[in-house]
Structure formats: C-alpha cells, structure tokens
Amino acid sequence: MTCDQFEPLADHPFVCDRHSSLVERSIEYRASTRQSVRRLRSDPVWDRAQVLAAGMARWFASGS
Incomplete structure (x- = not known):
C-alpha cells in the first residue's frame, strides 16, 4: 500500500511486508x-x- 492512504504511515512512501505482519499492525x-x-x-x-x-x-x- 502507499502510505498516503493510511495516516499513521503518511511519512513513508510505501509499505511492503508480509500480509500477516501488516495485519498485526492493523x-x-x-x-x-x-x-x-x-x-x-x-x-x-x-x-x-x-x-x-x-x-x-x-x-x-533485498531478500526481506
């Protein structure tokens, strides 16, 4: 997701992580x-x- 869609992360250009990790962060x-x-x-x-x-x-x- 691009972070301009989610206020708490507005200072990041994007978030890319495993689905389970994102859900844990709501x-x-x-x-x-x-x-x-x-x-x-x-x-x-x-x-x-x-x-x-x-x-x-x-x-x-990066292999993350």
Whole structure:
C-alpha cells in the first residue's frame, strides 16, 4: 500500500511486508473496485501504483 492512504504511515512512501505482519499492525487493505491496467493508467491512482511497484521491487531484491 502507499502510505498516503493510511495516516499513521503518511511519512513513508510505501509499505511492503508480509500480509500477516501488516495485519498485526492493523494495516489491511481491500480494494473496493478493480480496473484493467489500460484503464488504470489514466486513473489518478497510477502514480501511487508506480511508487508501490518500485518499492516492492526494491523490497524483493533485498531478500526481506
């Protein structure tokens, strides 16, 4: 998730961790809608998705 969606973490650009760890911190995200990638690119959430994707790539590369 990108942290601008969750006030207590607003000073972090993104959070990437195992689902169980996030739930232990009372962080759970459920999408209310779904869009195709083609439609998502013209949605305001696209920039947020790019921040998340880059952060996740770094997290996976670090072996966490």
